Amino acid sequence: MSNYDRIYTTVRQIPWGKVATYGQIADFSGLYGKARLVGYALFRVQIEDDIPWHRVINAQGEISYSLQRQGGDYLQKVLLEEEGIEFNKSGKIDLNKYRWQPNFNFLSSNLD
């Protein structure tokens, strides 16, 4: 199983209405300290891949904007708002309120 496969598997566990940071995904995928890989992996995700990529945001509680995303970053904000997630004046999400907390069963099976 490649690192990217592990990342995708973890991202698919994020429930509706919750978000996770790149660092969290890396940690839960057995890739501690490699948050950057998560960004690299999500860059390659396609709509038909059935991966809730929009639920992954950066550690500051913001969407990572980039010219390379061709508007996909804006779509991310729309999708999150459709799940009831709120953005404050600075465009930030309250991680204390929306951060995903994976359960023990998932972690132990995913980090085997």
Added chain:
DNA sequence: TGCGTGACTCGAA
């Protein structure tokens, strides 16, 4: 085979 290119994070100054 080598090189360029990407959705990151954290601590230190």
Added chain:
DNA sequence: CTTCGAGCCACGC
């Protein structure tokens, strides 16, 4: 608050 360095994968040409 801002900037900087280090960490260091996968893919296409």
